[in-house]
Amino acid sequence: MKFRAAIDIMPLPALLDPQGKAVSTNLPNIGLSDISNVRIGKHVTLEVEADSPEAAESQVNEACTKLLVNEIMEGFTFRLEEVK
Amino acid sequence: MKFRAAIDIMPLPALLDPQGKAVSTNLPNIGLSDISNVRIGKHVTLEVEADSPEAAESQVNEACTKLLVNEIMEGFTFRLEEVK
Numbered sequence: 001m002k003f004r005a006a007i008d009i010m011p012l013p014a015l016l017d018p019q020g021k022a023v024s025t026n027l028p029n030i031g032l033s034d035i036s037n038v039r040i041g042k043h044v045t046l047e048v049e050a051d052s053p054e055a056a057e058s059q060v061n062e063a064c065t066k067l068l069v070n071e072i073m074e075g076f077t078f079r080l081e082e083v084k
Numbered sequence: 085m086k087f088r089a090a091i092d093i094m095p096l097p098a099l100l101d102p103q104g105k106a107v108s109t110n111l112p113n114i115g116l117s118d119i120s121n122v123r124i125g126k127h128v129t130l131e132v133e134a135d136s137p138e139a140a141e142s143q144v145n146e147a148c149t150k151l152l153v154n155e156i157m158e159g160f161t162f163r164l165e166e167v168k
Contacts, residue, residue: 008090008127020128023151030150032143034133043092043127044104049118059116066114067107 003048003056007078009069010041044068047083056080087132087140091162093153094125128152131167140164 011017020039027035046063050056060078069076095101104123111119130147134140144162153160 006092010127010129023128024130027147027151030146032147032150034143035147036131036133038128038130041127041129043094043125044107044122045094045125046108046122047120049120059118062114063111063116063119066116067111 001050001052001056002083003050003053003080004083005044005046005048005056005060005078005080007044007046007060007064007068007076008041009044009064009074009076010039011073012075015073041074042068048080053080053082085134085136085140086167087134087137087164088167089128089130089132089140089144089162089164091128091130091144091148091152091160092125093128093148093158093160094123095157096159099157125158126152132164137164137166 017039024036024038048056048059050059057080064076065071101123108120108122132140132143134143141164144164148160149155
């Protein structure tokens with residue numbers, strides 16, 4: 001079975017996010033003063049070949065914790081869906 | 085009304101994604117050879133103050149096209165939900 005995963009990797013809430021802060025600060029300059037709390041992270045999509053949704057999930061988890069995510073500074077969530 | 089938007093900004097499918105390619109190439113080295121087609125983009129969350137979901141949507145669209153997204157190289161999708 002083939003699965004597609006969509007992973008969101010965001011800076012932890014307790015940490016400053018300078019990139020998001022820069023965007024928040026500059027939005028009023030382009031006329032968008034009602035937007036706040038901008039935070040910027042990474043979005044990763046990938047495909048996994050696995051026997052079950054659980055096996056796919058564990059592979060995605062491993063890819064995140066071993067390679068994609070710095071867990072000291074970032075948290076992650078992901079969605080899995082089967083590709084027909 | 086306050087809304088929270090989650091925006092996914094990805095390199096267009098027709099374009100190379102060197103960062104994703106580097107990850108794809110290296111996953112087998114950490115024992116994950118069943119993962120393929122890794123693509124890496126940005127995930128942005130923000131809050132919008134607006135009178136209606138439509139107004140919020142138009143503001144998020146404007147923030148994306150004017151500031152967050154380079155539409156020559158990237159495409160974006162977003163989800164909006166009301167914050168109670």
